[in-house]
Structures are given as structure tokens and as C-alpha cells.
Amino acid sequence: MSNEKQQDAGTDARAGGEAGAPDGQAGAPPSITAPANSIRPLRHGVDSLYLSYPGQLDRFVAILLQELKEAAQSFDEKVQGGAGWSNGEHDLAVSGRGRGRFSYVLEDGWFRIELANATAKVLPLAHVQVRSEYLTAVGMEEAISTLDRLLPEFGEVEGPASLSRIDLFVDFVTDLNLIALPGGHWVKRSKKRDIHEERDYVTGITFGAGNEVSARLYDKTVEIRKSGKDYLKPLWRAQGWEEGQTVWRMEFQVRREGLPESLKIPASETVPLLGLLWRYLTSEWLRLAIPSDSDETRSRWPTHPIWDALSVVWDVPPDAAPLVRAPKTRKPSDEAIFKSGLWGLSSFMAREGIHRVDEGLGEFLQALSVYYDSPESHEQRRLADYMERKARAKARRYNVRMKDDDRE
Structure with missing residues (x-):
């Protein structure tokens, strides 16, 4: 990873390489004045969702969870095999360790649930991560509804879930090599800009890493080769994507501290407002602009047409078909089993x-x-x-x- 000045010089030198061509084959240099001024959106939605539920863990549930936690720590694998919470609909594995100040961790293919001990006074009952594949399958509203039914089994829920973190994304195809553009084209709230490379191929840019708001623009087709999230490919194909095309993902990560006050409301009520949040992020927090030699005030630089198109994607509901289902289990693939x-x-x-x-x-x-x-x-x-x-x-x-x- 290199700093911004080094990267700007490097991207200028590499501008002849296509964004989707790690082999270094030459292509037309990207031009900010004569770009391919269009994108083809493939999908947009919520990629990561973290929720906080106020309340108190039931003391009898706490005793059972402690027993299951100790079973998960056992050296006897037969005892370990019994360290699971089941209610007929969910079979949640209980971890042998807590996380931070949360004593108990339970997870399956849909959720990772962190529960505070019954004696905790200042912590919420639960902090929950909703897994990306499940969100892709059912959407944010149904995921919250499922949790609203599940969480009362562990204790008294004293209010609706609130957002702890939310990641919004747009997957799209474009002919413009966005990440080859020098850093001066980005008008951003954060000063921090990091470049990610793999074998001399720039795979993405991160803005404001570690802050209450951060953003990533990256080659999603490269990322899924590592993560194995092939469930996205049929969803892209339904929108006209063809194998071999580079899919870019623009993604914003917003922690609760970075949310506008209007979104610090029950999580279920934020769903209709996410388009406004995307507009705020793509206009006030980060913007791809066309630099002006006659005007040094960056905030007055015109917005690049690519960015104009990207900023309005969330104005319409997603029209891509959802996944048919998302498994609750976390089974390894045939490839992983049989190769080993x-x-x-x-x-x-x-x-x-x-x-x-x-x-x-x-x-x-x-x-x-x-x-x-x-x-x-x-x-x-x-x-x-x-x-x-x-x-x-x-x-x-x-x-x-x-x-x-x-x-x-």
C-alpha cells in the first residue's frame, strides 16, 4: 500500500492499462475530459448490517449459555458437539469465547449474535451482525423481523433495534478506469486515501479507513475470487452482466456516530430513508469531480457524469431478483472438502x-x-x-x- 502522492504518480504512469486487465495489456488512456460517461448498475443494497438491541439477558438463559460456552472449550470433541443453541428453527453454534465486553457469541449462516451477561448494566442485550448472503436473499426489513422474533428467547428486549453500522453499496459496470484517476479528482471529507494493489494491479481505493464514515471503490470480481461469494454472479447476469466483465463496487460504511441525526431512529424505520443517506454520502462526503484550472475551490468543481449517475442509483428500488434462499448452515463447499x-x-x-x-x-x-x-x-x-x-x-x-x- 502506498501513499496518495506516490499512487498518483504511479497511476499516471499506468494509465495505459485497462482496469480489468491485471496482465498489463495496453488500452486507451483514461481521460477525465473525454470519459465513457455511463455506468450500468447491476445491483444495490445493504451489504453489512449491525444492530443493537436494548434489554437484559435472562439469568436462567445466562446459566445455560455459560454451560454451552464451557462445553465449546472442552478438549473432548464429543462434548464440543453439544455446544449449540436450538429452538427448532435455528441451530446456533455457541462459541467458547466471548467478544469484548459481550460474554456469549452464537452464530449460524444468517446471524452472529453477541449477548451481554445478565449482570451487565450498561451494555445492550445483544449486538447482532446480519450476514451479507442472508441480506441479499431477504432484505433488511425481513432480517430485522426475524431477529425481533428470535431475540426475546434470550431475555427482555426493552426497545426496537437501532443501527450500529450499515454498509450501502452499488455494483456496476463501466468502461472508465476509475481507480486510475489521480487523487486530485476526488473531493472528499476525509484526508486519508489508501490504495490496494495485487501484483501491481490496483484493485481498489479506500477513503477514511477506520473513521466513523469510510468508503471503498474496488474490483468486486477480484474480491469474490478470494471470498467465494459466487452467489452474486447469477444476480449480476440477470441484469446483463457477462462473465469476464469487471464489476466495480462502490461501498460506504457508516457507523452510528457517523449517521445523520434523522437516521438515529429504530432500524426498521430507516429502510425508506437509505436513498437519502446514499445521496448525502455521494454528494457531501465523497465526490468524483472534474478539476478546473481556473478555479482552485474544489467544492465548486463540476461533478463527473459517472458520479452523477452513481449518486441516483438508490433513488429507485432494486429491480434485481433476490436470492432464492440463504442457508442457515455454514457448510464447506464440495471443492473445499474434496480437494483437502x-x-x-x-x-x-x-x-x-x-x-x-x-x-x-x-x-x-x-x-x-x-x-x-x-x-x-x-x-x-x-x-x-x-x-x-x-x-x-x-x-x-x-x-x-x-x-x-x-x-x-
Whole structure:
């Protein structure tokens, strides 16, 4: 990461490279005076949502949560496997650790719920992160409604949820290499500007990192190659995106301290006002401008047409289809399981000089059983028991019920 002055010089030198071309292939240099003055919005919405619920944890629930927390800390994986909170609709894994001043942490594929101890006097009952994929599937209103039904199981909720943090975003396609523009084109409230690179390719810019308001403009197609959030691709395709096109994300992160006073209201009441918040952020907090040689007052510089188009995207409701569903579980993908699982099998086959997978698999399972079940084995534990303990412990982390679980 380099400072702004270094980056401005670097982006001027690299201006011949296309934004979506990490291989360094040359393209037309971006020009602020003759740009591709359009964007194609693909999707906009709330990417991250953190809520605070006032109230008090029930003391009997606190005793049960403490027991589950201690079970999650156990060295016995069979005991760990029972460290989960279930109410018939949700199977929440209980962490062996709290977070900060919050004593208990419960999570699944939809929520991460941090609960204060029953003796806490100044903390809220709960601080909740709503996961991005669930927000994409159901939207902010339904997510809050689900939590409003769930949180009273843990104690007395003394008021509606309020926003602790909200991240608004727009995904879009454009021909203009936005991040290759020098820093002087950005009129911003924050002085801090950081550049992110990967193998000499600029993947994004962050404005005001760590502040009560911050912003990121970044190559989302690069990011999902790391995060695995491929669920976004069908949603983009529905809006005309084609594989290989660079998708940019403009994202603002706003903590409660950075919210306008008009939005420090119950979280459910802020939904119709989020378009106004986006307009404020893209006009008052950050703006892409066309510099003027005759006027040194940056606030008077005209707004770039790209930014004008971006600032009004939130004026209309999202027309992209939502996800069909978002899983409550946090199961690993087939790719993650089978790639790691085949390492041991292929190593065994190589050691034994076996090239046929059916023969190798049979020999591998037999040798595995001997290794664990033989009286001479230093492991001295039955393979079946070992695998059951491992599976139950991992099922808790993945929010999955075992098929023979009595709770079903």
C-alpha cells in the first residue's frame, strides 16, 4: 500500500492499462475530459448490517449459555458437539469465547449474535451482525423481523433495534478506469486515501479507513475470487452482466456516530430513508469531480457524469431478483472438502505404487482402519468413535444437525 502522492504518480504512469486487465495489456488512456460517461448498475443494497438491541439477558438463559460456552472449550470433541443453541428453527453454534465486553457469541449462516451477561448494566442485550448472503436473499426489513422474533428467547428486549453500522453499496459496470484517476479528482471529507494493489494491479481505493464514515471503490470480481461469494454472479447476469466483465463496487460504511441525526431512529424505520443517506454520502462526503484550472475551490468543481449517475442509483428500488434462499448452515463447499480429502488418498496411493483410484480407495480405508483399530496402534482408539466425535464437533460449527439427533 502506498501513499496518495506516490499512487498518483504511479497511476499516471499506468494509465495505459485497462482496469480489468491485471496482465498489463495496453488500452486507451483514461481521460477525465473525454470519459465513457455511463455506468450500468447491476445491483444495490445493504451489504453489512449491525444492530443493537436494548434489554437484559435472562439469568436462567445466562446459566445455560455459560454451560454451552464451557462445553465449546472442552478438549473432548464429543462434548464440543453439544455446544449449540436450538429452538427448532435455528441451530446456533455457541462459541467458547466471548467478544469484548459481550460474554456469549452464537452464530449460524444468517446471524452472529453477541449477548451481554445478565449482570451487565450498561451494555445492550445483544449486538447482532446480519450476514451479507442472508441480506441479499431477504432484505433488511425481513432480517430485522426475524431477529425481533428470535431475540426475546434470550431475555427482555426493552426497545426496537437501532443501527450500529450499515454498509450501502452499488455494483456496476463501466468502461472508465476509475481507480486510475489521480487523487486530485476526488473531493472528499476525509484526508486519508489508501490504495490496494495485487501484483501491481490496483484493485481498489479506500477513503477514511477506520473513521466513523469510510468508503471503498474496488474490483468486486477480484474480491469474490478470494471470498467465494459466487452467489452474486447469477444476480449480476440477470441484469446483463457477462462473465469476464469487471464489476466495480462502490461501498460506504457508516457507523452510528457517523449517521445523520434523522437516521438515529429504530432500524426498521430507516429502510425508506437509505436513498437519502446514499445521496448525502455521494454528494457531501465523497465526490468524483472534474478539476478546473481556473478555479482552485474544489467544492465548486463540476461533478463527473459517472458520479452523477452513481449518486441516483438508490433513488429507485432494486429491480434485481433476490436470492432464492440463504442457508442457515455454514457448510464447506464440495471443492473445499474434496480437494483437502484427496491429498491423503493420493499420497497413500503414491507411497504404495497404486494408480487405480478404486483399488487405492479400498486399500486406503483398510490401512486407515488398521492404523486406528489395531491393538498395536499408538493411537489406541476406535476409528468409528474418533470419526463420530470429529463429525459432531464440526457439525456444531457448520450449524448442522446429525441425522440421528434426538432433537429432530
